Amino acid sequence: MAADLTLHGLWSSPFTQRVIWALQLKGLSYGYVAEDIVCRSESLVRYNPVHQKLPVLVHNGKAVAESMVIVEYIDERWAQNPLLPRDAHERAVVRFWAKFIDEKSIPMMDFFRNVGENQEKAMNFTLDTFKTIEEYGLGGNKKFFGGEEVSLADIALGWIIHTLPVMEDIVGVKFVKAETFPLLHEWMENFKQVSVIRSSLPEYERTLDYFRAKREMFIKFS
DSSP states (O other), rough: TTTTTTEEEEOOOOHHHHHHHHHTTTOOEEEEEEOSSSSOOHHHHHHOOOOOOOOOOETTEEEEEEEHHHHHHHHHOOOSSSSSSSHHHHHHHHHHHHHHEEEEEEEEEEEHHOOOHHHHHHHHHHHHHHIIIIIIIIISSSEEEEEEOOOOHHHHHHHHHHHHHHHHHHHTTOOOTTTTTTHHHHHHHHHHHHHHHHHTTTOHEEEEEHHHHHHHEEEEEE
């Protein structure tokens, strides 16, 4: 284990998962500190004093915060298995989709936090976002956003293969079907088949129990 590389994260967090995937795709050894998002540790507050959120990567004593910022840092710092295409325009396109997806991800999850009219609005937002990705982001005989290899944009969207299905099962909806979003559905299958991705997914039943409790809390205080 590399003593100078430590990830502070939460096992259930799709944003922590992004960093885990990036580290493992690069073949890096790292330490892991399991944090409690309710009772924040002194180290988390010290390393991320602005937002006090997870994940945080500490490299040689220096902290990097925000999941996609961390993923880009990892890609720039370690050259093997690049997460961006070599072509400048293709890199720009992948960065565009990574930014687009990152900005939309938390609002897309609002269907899980809300009920009634607000939930319906959030569901429509999620569907509209998937339509945009389906129409403009995927296709062209590509397995992933950047071609044949996993890229920044794929990592950004990766939460829909593990967190989204749990949320869907709890709420009783299904957004991505082969007949409605064929390209996105195919992308999900391709992404799940990457060995590093598949082997590091959180255990489904444990995740289901965790988010079921979260859903009950959201409804109670809505």
